[in-house]
Amino acid sequence: MTDQTAPQSLLAWLDAAITARETALKAVPEGRRWYIDPFDGHVAEPDGVWDDGRDRLPNRHGIWLPLFDPADALLRCAADRNLLASHQPTPGVGYGPDDDDTPGAYGEIASACSSCGTVNEYAVRFPCHVVRTLAEGYGWTEGKR
Known part of the structure; x- marks a missing residue:
């Protein structure tokens, strides 16, 4: 242009x-979404959904921030x-x-x-x-x- x-x-x-x-x-x-662990920058996708509808993520530091949906x-x-x-x-x-x-x-x-x-x-x-x-x-x- x-x-x-x-x-x-x-x-x-x-x-x-x-x-x-x-x-x-x-x-x-x-359905693909990504989260980031603010402590070390590890990025993960949910490996399922809990009964209450929240994404199931690895138990690393207990805090995950939504990165991209x-x-x-x-x-x-x-x-x-x-x-x-x-x-x-x-x-x-x-x-x-x-x-x-x-x-x-x-x-x-x-x-x-x-x-x-x-x-x-x-x-x-x-x-x-x-x-x-x-x-x-x-x-x-x-x-x-």
């Missing part, structure tokens, strides 16, 4: 990144898509218009965020900080690689 800062290219890049993660997560056999990660991808749906480019007006770089200038912004600021008064240029931060979580570096 040549210009990750253009709204449509960033949205396309982010959609492809989320799709790639979802595809990889769906390839993990259902593909089902949880898929929920995160879905939540990211929902968040992205509410932050889309739309025309707006605000400070820092497209045609005037004078400090304090006010006017039309062709690509403003549909959720951040007030589109018809204090538009926030797209991609907003929410979309950029979301993209960074998937590896976007704003051309800094």
Whole structure:
């Protein structure tokens, strides 16, 4: 991708990144989860389930921290898509218009965020900080690689 800062290219890049993660997560056999022993970094998968539904793990130090659950990660991808749906480019007006770089200038912004600021008064240029931060979580570096 040549210009990750253009709204449509960033949205396309982010959609492809989320799709790639979802595809990889769906390839993990259902029910697989991993835990880590915080004392020595040992990673283990449950070897069954106790009667109360908790995962059965080796009795090492008595403490296991959830490390990775593909089902949880898929929920995160879905939540990211929902968040992205509410932050889309739309025309707006605000400070820092497209045609005037004078400090304090006010006017039309062709690509403003549909959720951040007030589109018809204090538009926030797209991609907003929410979309950029979301993209960074998937590896976007704003051309800094």
